[in-house]
Amino acid sequence: MKRLLIILTCLAAIALIWYNHISDHDGLTPFNQRGITTSPSLVSSGLHFDGINDYVEIPDNDLLAFSNELSFECWIKPEATDHNHIVTKQYCANHQYSFSLFLHNGKLKFAFDEDGICNAATSPVSIYSMDEGAVKTGVWQHVALTYSTAGAHFYVNGKECPGTLTGNYTSIYNSISPLRIGGYQLGTAELTNFYQGMMCEFRSWNYARSREEIQAQMFTRLEGNESGLVLYYAFDGGMVDSDNTNAFNLSDKTANHLNGRLQNFSLRDKRSNWTGSIVDEFDNLKKPGN
Numbered sequence: 001m002k003r004l005l006i007i008l009t010c011l012a013a014i015a016l017i018w019y020n021h022i023s024d025h026d027g028l029t030p031f032n033q034r035g036i037t038t039s040p041s042l043v044s045s046g047l048h049f050d051g052i053n054d055y056v057e058i059p060d061n062d063l064l065a066f067s068n069e070l071s072f073e074c075w076i077k078p079e080a081t082d083h084n085h086i087v088t089k090q091y092c093a094n095h096q097y098s099f100s101l102f103l104h105n106g107k108l109k110f111a112f113d114e115d116g117i118c119n120a121a122t123s124p125v126s127i128y129s130m131d132e133g134a135v136k137t138g139v140w141q142h143v144a145l146t147y148s149t150a151g152a153h154f155y156v157n158g159k160e161c162p163g164t165l166t167g168n169y170t171s172i173y174n175s176i177s178p179l180r181i182g183g184y185q186l187g188t189a190e191l192t193n194f195y196q197g198m199m200c201e202f203r204s205w206n207y208a209r210s211r212e213e214i215q216a217q218m219f220t221r222l223e224g225n226e227s228g229l230v231l232y233y234a235f236d237g238g239m240v241d242s243d244n245t246n247a248f249n250l251s252d253k254t255a256n257h258l259n260g261r262l263q264n265f266s267l268r269d270k271r272s273n274w275t276g277s278i279v280d281e282f283d284n285l286k287k288p289g290n
């Protein structure tokens with residue numbers, strides 16, 4: 001009898017071990033019930049903006065007085081392309097209008113001003129509007145603007161998209177407004193016309209880059225010490241789609257260290273949070289001209 005009990009106990013133990021083995025490999029037992037975290041540990045390379053109130057604010061700095069020349073470029077995967085602002089430095093009601101780069105009806109637009117006054121009747125801002133080409137929703141695209149008093153140029157995926165100027169090419173007013181990525185300040189302290197979707201690899205330059213320069217570096221990450229580079233945000237401030245509730249610093253990879261601060265991001269899920277980006281696919285992408 002005693003021997004039988006030992007045999008039964010052993011059989012029960014073997015059965016229990018076998019059951020646990022099956023459970024671990026049947027794909028049905030949630031990892032978190034086994035005490036294993038599901039959180040990916042990949043460092044982010046992009047940021048998702050909710051289109052409701054998310055934006056990034058960079059305090060004003062003398063290095064952001066672009067005046068006669070500038071370039072902006074970034075990768076975007078927009079969810080809307082109608083009055084969604086990519087980067088702005090302006091406060092219209094207080095006569096502090098420098099510029100705004102935004103999406104409107106699937107086109108890029110760049111509004112800029114020489115005296116900071118954005119009164120439509122007496123001192124309107126100038127606007128360069130994209131005529132040919134389109135910025136689409138739901139796909140990653142590289143967008144770039146170059147500006148000098150000699151003219152402006154838009155590029156989508158490294159290809160120039162001709163546009164039309166309303167107003168004059170002038171020196172751009174040096175506003176004391178903060179630089180903002182993803183939000184626009186019109187007539188009150190409230191921001192509006194938010195960018196909605198993902199963004200990565202945001203770069204600002206203090207000169208008008210050539211098409212060849214844009215094409216040469218759009219598929220590579222920068223070092224941060226490239227000549228003329230004023231801001232470089234690689235969006236690596238959090239973990240991909242994880243709880244990032246304390247990760248609200250947007251780090252500038254240049255020696256200028258013009259860091260931004262995330263505003264109104266939820267920083268918890270796939271939206272309104274640090275996320276992955278097109279950068280993860282750079283090595284597999286077809287280069288322009290190939």
Ligand SMILES: [Ca+2]
Pocket residue numbers: 113114115116117118119123124125
């Ligand atoms: Ca004006």
Ligand SMILES: [Ca+2]
Pocket residue numbers: 050052053054264265266272
């Ligand atoms: Ca938000």
